[in-house]
Amino acid sequence: MVGIVAISHSGKLAEGILEITEQMAKNAPVIAVGGTNDGRIGTDINRILNAINEVYSEDGVLIFYDLGSAMMNAEMAVEFLDEDKKSNIEIVDAAFVEGVISAAVYSNINMDKEFILDEMKKIKINKRD
Amino acid sequence: MKVDNVKKIIINIGNIMEENKSFLSELDAAIGDGDHGHNMAKGFNFVIEDFNNNDYDDLGLLFKKVAMLLISNVGGASGPLYGTAFMEISKEFSGRDELNISDLEKILELSLKGIKLRGKAELDDKTIIDALQPAYLSVKKDLENNESENQVLENMVMAAEKGVEHTKEIIAKKGRASYLGERSIGHQDPGATSTYLILKTIKDNII
Numbered sequence: 250m251v252g253i254v255a256i257s258h259s260g261k262l263a264e265g266i267l268e269i270t271e272q273m274a275k276n277a278p279v280i281a282v283g284g285t286n287d288g289r290i291g292t293d294i295n296r297i298l299n300a301i302n303e304v305y306s307e308d309g310v311l312i313f314y315d316l317g318s319a320m321m322n323a324e325m326a327v328e329f330l331d332e333d334k335k336s337n338i339e340i341v342d343a344a345f346v347e348g349v350i351s352a353a354v355y356s357n358i359n360m361d362k363e364f365i366l367d368e369m370k371k372i373k374i375n376k377r378d
Numbered sequence: 379m380k381v382d383n384v385k386k387i388i389i390n391i392g393n394i395m396e397e398n399k400s401f402l403s404e405l406d407a408a409i410g411d412g413d414h415g416h417n418m419a420k421g422f423n424f425v426i427e428d429f430n431n432n433d434y435d436d437l438g439l440l441f442k443k444v445a446m447l448l449i450s451n452v453g454g455a456s457g458p459l460y461g462t463a464f465m466e467i468s469k470e471f472s473g474r475d476e477l478n479i480s481d482l483e484k485i486l487e488l489s490l491k492g493i494k495l496r497g498k499a500e501l502d503d504k505t506i507i508d509a510l511q512p513a514y515l516s517v518k519k520d521l522e523n524n525e526s527e528n529q530v531l532e533n534m535v536m537a538a539e540k541g542v543e544h545t546k547e548i549i550a551k552k553g554r555a556s557y558l559g560e561r562s563i564g565h566q567d568p569g570a571t572s573t574y575l576i577l578k579t580i581k582d583n584i585i
Contacts, residue, residue, distance in 0.1 A: 322457070
């Protein structure tokens with residue numbers, strides 16, 4: 250199953266997304282992380298890295314983010330991984346909430362990474378970096 | 379300049395970030411999310427704490443430690459941006475224990491390259507680059523013209539300062555400030571300002 254990592258600047262937003270995916274896609278490997286390690290608004294690269302490793306399998310991982318600096322931290326986290334893992338991970342430009350939830354639903358019914366990425370093109374929003 | 383002098387300069391950069399944290403956060407509050415100064419101070423406080431407890435004899439390891447602490451603790455966009463700059467510098471100076479004025483050009487060049495790639499920003503996007511790029515070009519030119527060390531450093535800071543002033547006139551194209559569009563005009567960029575403060579601290583510690 251494709252692993253899903255959702256990165257928000259807010260811990261509450263991360264929790265909220267997880268609340269929905271747990272209801273709609275119970276078996277999909279989804280982790281949402283949000284906020285800094287001391288509870289401020291922001292993102293924490295170490296938690297992102299742990300989340301990627303936790304949901305990682307050969308089926309790959311898709312990473313969703315809310316705002317630009319979350320993307321920078323996501324990119325750095327991916328750079329810290331081994332080469333073979335790196336090539337199996339995509340950071341996705343898509344509407345955050347819709348992207349995470351629909352990707353989780355697809356993963357839950359065993360659709361592969363390429364299928365999900367294709368679906369995500371419909372909700373691509375040319376995110377600001 | 380030996381590793382301990384470099385360490386001292388970085389500690390002083392941390393002190394300057396602490397002193398200016400409210401100022402930088404106020405600049406950020408006008409066009410961004412209002413945490414730039416506090417984020418920078420927090421990141422560099424971790425660096426200072428580490429430096430007070432550990433000795434380094436390799437510049438590569440020293441810069442890498444700064445990179446990791448900024449990346450892990452800053453939280454906002456400035457963490458990965460400044461962290462990437464220090465990471466790029468660390469690769470270049472691995473195994474070295476001394477710096478001289480000609481290394482400044484390489485340090486600025488690598489910082490600029492790293493930050494541009496990470497942030498996907500260019501000159502006039504109203505970011506760190508608007509202070510860093512003119513500073514780099516000034517150092518490059520002055521070294522080519524064999525200017526004195528003091529002159530190189532003074533011109534570098536002046537170029538960065540001019541760059542910061544210029545950010546008041548332009549529209550933000552990156553980061554949270556870009557949501558404001560034309561309304562970002564009139565405000566100076568906090569990232570360019572922290573870069574200016576860092577460069578000024580380097581100058582003040584050498585001259």
